[in-house]
Amino acid sequence: MKQALIVWGGWDGHQPQQVAALLGDALKEEGFNVEISDTLDSFSDEDKLASVDLIVPVWTMGKITPEQLKPLLYAVKVGGTGIAGCHGGMGDSFRNETEFQYMVGGQWVAHPGNDGVTYEVRIKDLNQPLTQGIGDFTVVSEQYYMHVDPGNQVHAVTYFGDVEMPVVWTKMYGSGKVYYNSLGHQANIVAMPETLELMRRGMVWAAR
Template structure:
C-alpha cells in the first residue's frame, strides 16, 4: 500500500483543512494509506519522509525552518513524489527560495482577485496526464506566476484578462499545471484551488488525481534504477 502525507495550515482563506480532506478522500479511494497533519513539524523526521510515496503540502503564506525544507527536499530527491495546488504549494513560504526551486514556481499576483472568468487551456500533446481532458472555463483567481523554465507545462491560461499595470505587455500564456523532476522524485503542481469548491470541478479533480498517482509511482521507478540515470548524486549533502 502506498503511503501519503498531507500537511495543511497557513492562511485560512484558502480553506486548507477542507482541501486537505478532499485530497485525503481522493487518495484513500486510490488505495493510499494517508497521514494528515496540521503542523510543519510533520516534516521533522527525515527518515519517515523518505519512507513515503507522496507528500502533499496544503500550506499558504507561512514561514518554515530551513531544516524542514531540507528534509522534504531530500525525500523528493530520493524518489518520493511531491504534489499540490494553488497557494498551498507555490505560495507556501515566500522567504524560502529552496522551496520555490523544488516546486517549480512562485505566485506573484492574481489580477482581478477572485471571480475572474477564464479558460484553462490543456496542452494535450504534453503528457498522458492530460489525455482526454478538454479546455474548460473557471471563475476563480487567475494565478500569475514566476515559473521555472525547466517545467513541463500541461495547461495554460491567457493573460491579460482584467486591467492592471501588466496589460501593455504582450499577451502571455501562463502555466496552470506542470511537472518537473527533483533528484529522481516527481513534482506536480496545479495553480487552481483558491477554495475547496474549485478542487471539486471534474476536470480539476481528475488533473489532481492523475498528478498524485504519477508522483507516487515515481518512487518505485527510482528504486528500480529506471529513473536514476544521470540523476543528481549529492542527495546526502543536505544542499540544494
C-alpha cells in the first residue's frame, strides 16, 4: 500500500483543511494509506518523508524553517518521493523560498479580477493519460497568472487575452515527480468533477 502525507495550513481563505480532506479521500479511493497533518514539523521528520511515496502540501503563503524545508526538498530530489498540489496550496507557498518554487515549477503572481472570473480551461493533449477523456471546461473562480518554468510539461492551459498560461503541468525535480494544478481556490472548486479527476490522476502519477 502506498503512503501519502498531506500537510495543510497557511492562509485560511483557501480552506486548506477542507481541501486536504477532499484530496485525502481521493487518494484513499486509489488505495493509498493517507496521513493528514496540520504542522510543517511533519517535514522535519526525515525518516517519515523517506517512507512516504507522495507528499501533498496544502499550505498557502506562510513561512517554513530551514529545518522543515531541507528534508522536504531532499525527499523529493534525492529520495524520489513524489509531490503534488493545487492552487495557492503549492503554487503560492513560502514566498521567500525560491528553491521550493523551482521544485514546483512556478509561482503565483496575480489573479486579475479576483474570485468570480469566468474562464475556460483547455486540455492540451486529449490522449495523454493525465487528461484523457477530460474535455475543455469552464471555471468561475480565481484565474491564476503565474511565473512558470519553461521546461514544464504543460497539460492544460487558460488564456489572458492572447497569452497562453499553464494551468496543469508536470516536471521532475531530481528523482521526484512533480504535479501541479492551479485550480482550487476553495473546496468547491477542488470538488468540481474535472478538477478532482485531474488531481486524482496527478497525485497517483506523482507517487513514487
